[in-house]
Amino acid sequence: MDSAQPATRPGAVIGILAFGGIVAAITQTLVVPLIAELPDLLDTSPSNASWVITATLLAAAVATPVAGRLGDMFGKRRMLLASLIPLLVGSVVCAVSSSVVPMIAGRGLQGMGMGVVPLGISLLRDIVPAERLGSAIAIMSASMGVGGALGLPLAAAIAENASWRVLFWVVAALALAVGALIVTLVPADRENTARGGFDGLGAIGLGAGLICLLLGVSKGADWGWGSATTLGLFAGAVVTLLAWAWWELRLSDPLVDLRVTARPQVLMTNAASVLVGFSMYAQSLVVPQLLQLPEATGYGLGQSMVAMGLWMAPAGLMMMAMSPLGAKLSAARGPKVTLAVGSLVIAAGYGLGLPLISSGSTWSLLIVTIVCNTGVGFAYGAMPALIMGAVPPSETASANSFNTLMRSIGSSVSAAVIGVVLAQMTTDFGGYALPSENGFRVAMAIGCGVGLTAAVVASLIPVRQSVGRVEPAAVPAAATAAEAPETKA
Incomplete structure (x- = not known):
């Protein structure tokens, strides 16, 4: 490794990588407050404007496994910095756009930056001491939930009080700050052990x-x-x-090693990840609509976009707050147990939501989101630990990226299924078709059922002690001395 690279400071490294994950995740909810205004802002049709959201989803799905493989080949820190470039450039393109085509292109570039999260998780394995690795992975995994939760009220507040272009300039500045912090304080990972070329x-x-x-x-x-x-x-x-x-x-050196992916521990973890991604996303579709629908419906709470975002934000923060507890459970009982417990907690949150839908209280929905996201925090922290405990160090980035892709597929399917339920089960309100109370109940029941299914799948993961642990991080001797005063960071 380069002797000029930064010394390892575990607390700083974990915080910086989590910050990077939060910035990348913010882009997912960045344009939600603008959805209704995008056709006018970009002088286009609503169907064309919807591509502003779809482009990010598609680009992230394609770029994430590619970034993972390149991280295993050329270094995870290097690819982290490389992933921030399209995020930065895309944000600038969006900020100066006045029509739909450059906006879609910019949003696609932003989506290419989503490889930051799995790359960050994999980098932790190489540079963080073994005794801090479990909690570090849990915190990094929770960053996606925190970014999504904070992005909504932040975007709504900026869009309501300033030009919508400020949203993208803020993300560009944050991406630049993350890159500077990584260059300054995050050391390179262990020497590359991945073989072969790029597929x-x-x-x-x-x-x-x-x-x-x-x-x-x-x-x-x-x-x-x-x-x-x-x-x-x-x-x-x-x-x-x-x-x-x-x-x-x-191929002997494929983009995704399906032989490794087919290992029972990896295969079952990825299956559970699809289900957790589904159940996690369902409540993020149901609760915001309940908060914003008119009170006259009998079940809507009439909140503004900003107020809705603020009511949703504590749930995302809860993911970060509960991640150390999930790491302790994984250390004591194994990440398989943590994943199963997290899935059960998600199901319990939906179970609470069924009778609380018509309560007329914002606090009741806050409880639902907090319980659900507590379970998501447990589950998201356990998944990378299970994956990394079953794959060699040379494949951690690509394996984690593929796992992240599985969660994204679950979220996408959830959006489609819940969208169909709410579109089919409607009620007439002043000549407008709105999702009915029963529609929201069915959506909650589906989320609960999928959460329970995820718990069953998690309980069946065949973890072997010989490979079912995350290997201690390889920390260079020079860095070991530097991290001594940081053990309490």
Whole structure:
């Protein structure tokens, strides 16, 4: 390693990487307060404006596994910095855009920065002392929830009191700050052990398959689930991903090592991740609508966008606050138990929500989101530990990136399923069709059922003690001396 690199300060490293994860996650909710205004702001149709959100989802899905593989090949810290470049550039492009095409391009670039989170988690394995690794992973995993929760009220407040362009300038400044902190205070990871070259054809195949799948899921409601376009996308996804899997299995150095992914511990963890991603996202679709619907409906609470964001923010902060407790549970009983417990807590949150929907109280919905996100914090901290306990150090970034992709797929499917439920179960309100109270109950019940299913899958994960632990971080001798005074950081 370079002798000029920063000395390891565990507390600073964990904080900086978590900050990077929060900044990347903020981009996911950044434009939510602008959804209704985007057609006028960009002089386009509502259907075209919706691509401002879809572009970020698709770019993140394609870029995340690619960034993971490149991180294993060329260094995770280096790829962290590289991932911040499109995030920064995309934010600037969005800030100066006046039409829909450059805005979509900028949002796509922002989505390419989502590899920051799995890369950060994998980097922790290399540079953080073993005794702090569990809590560090849990905190880093929680950063996505915190970023999403803080992004909504922040974006709403800025959009309400200043130009919408300020939103993107703020994110650009934050991305620049993260990059400067990483360069200054975060050391490089252990010497690269990944073999072979980059599987460009595999990256193209995976990207094409994911775009077909997620595009069909995210736009199916608009185009019609039985339309030729939607069905063609799903068929294309199946064919492309099967061909991609065949190609990956032929290579000695694939983009995603499906042999490792097929290991029972990794396979079952990824399956649970899809379910947790689904159940996590369902409440983030239900609760904001309940908070904002008119009080005259009998179940809406009539809150403004800013107020809604502020009521949702504590739940995201709870993920960060509970992550150390989840790490302690993982240390005592294993991450498999933590994942199962977290899934049960998510289900309990939805169970509480069923009778509280018509309570007419913002506090009752706050309790629902806090309980659900407590479970998400437990689960999100356990998943990387299970993955890294089953893969060699040379594949941690790509394996974690693939796991992050599984959560994203779960979230996308959740958006589609819950969207269909709320669109089909409506009530007439002054000539407008609004989601009905029963529709919200069904959505809550689905979230509860998926959470319970995730707990069952987690309980079946076959963890072997010989490989089911995260290896101690490899810290260079020069850094070991430097971290002595930081043990209480």
